[in-house]
Amino acid sequence: xxxxxxxxxxxxxxxxxxxxxxxxxxxxxxxxxxxxxxxxxxxxxxxxxxxxxxxxxxxxxxxxxxxxxxxxxxxxxxxxxxxxxxxxxxxxxxxxxxxxxxxxxxxxxxxxxxxxxxxxxxxxxxxxxxxxxxxxxxxxxxxxxxxxxxxxxxxxxxxxxxxxxxxxxxxxxxxxxxxxxxxxxxxxxxxxxxxxxxxxxxxxxxxxxxxxxxxxxxxxxxxxxxxxxxxxxxxxxxxxxxxxxxxxxxxxxxxxxxxxxxxxx
Ligand code: NAP
Numbered sequence: 116x117x118x119x120x121x122x123x124x125x126x127x128x129x130x131x132x133x134x135x136x137x138x139x140x141x142x143x144x145x146x147x148x149x150x151x152x153x154x155x156x157x158x159x160x161x162x163x164x165x166x167x168x169x170x171x172x173x174x175x176x177x178x179x180x181x182x183x184x185x186x187x188x189x190x191x192x193x194x195x196x197x198x199x200x201x202x203x204x205x206x207x208x209x210x211x212x213x214x215x216x217x218x219x220x221x222x223x224x225x226x227x228x229x230x231x232x233x234x235x236x237x238x239x240x241x242x243x244x245x246x247x248x249x250x251x252x253x254x255x256x257x258x259x260x261x262x263x264x265x266x267x268x269x270x271x272x273x274x275x276x277x278x279x280x281x282x283x284x285x286x287x288x289x290x291x292x293x294x295x296x297x298x299x300x301x302x303x304x305x306x307x308x309x310x311x312x313x314x315x316x317x318x319x320x321x322x323x324x325x326x327x328x329x330x331x332x333x334x335x336x337x338x339x340x341x342x343x344x345x346x347x348x349x350x351x352x353x354x355x356x357x358x359x360x361x362x363x364x365x366x367x368x369x370x371x372x373x374x375x376x377x378x379x380x
Contacts (some may be wrong), residue, residue, distance in 0.1 A: 123155030
């Protein structure tokens, strides 16, 4: 059994890293580790899954509770015992696959989202669902997110938060233009997992940015992108069921009256 740790560079994360290395009786190696610990927040988790897509992940939040961390620093000691005793269960987080046809053909998997953007110019895209034309989009770009990614960039764009157990993905506009001449749906569109979203270049200007979670690629001569549910998952471990609604409250509603009341109790 081999394990590796991807850690944020802060004091607490570094201390937890040393605690794990001291206690876990397995080989510490970046060469195809079976287990990867992510110490930090959701951003750290994204880095970890893109580096080691085949591993089983243990997300430990060393700051606020995130959407990809099932353990806190107070759990570390018992977690290590549980790993040795194999007392944990695995969940599967869905990924999106995006196939890009540009000067070069490329393929990526995303845990949060993919976006296609062109901040300096109006991006014109033909949007199709399962090869059926939906609309001609004009604006800055579009974001396509997973259920677990729905609380990230998608939420800032006015997209809906999706329950993680839903097998669905979401298309959200980034500053779509709406006038008497141009029209877009203007609301997030949530579709089930067996669908395909295709975006084709409608404008002459074809240099656009693709983002895949925390990565970005400059696409030259962009033609088309197809986004589907991937047939791969990210494997994440857990030993307790943190209520989805609690994660949402702890992430986004710290200042609401009810939460203040709960903190005082
Ligand atoms: P980052 O600093 O690692 O992440 C940006 C913020 O997004 C952090 O606060 C991170 O939480 C949070 N985050 C990431 N995944 C999340 C999730 N599934 N649910 C809720 N919050 C989440 O920056 P980065 O390296 O560029 O990360 C890329 C991610 O940032 C993208 O996948 C995108 O979703 C997000 N992003 C958001 C905006 C926006 O909201 N306007 C713009 C660009 C990118 P932690 O503090 O726990 O790490």
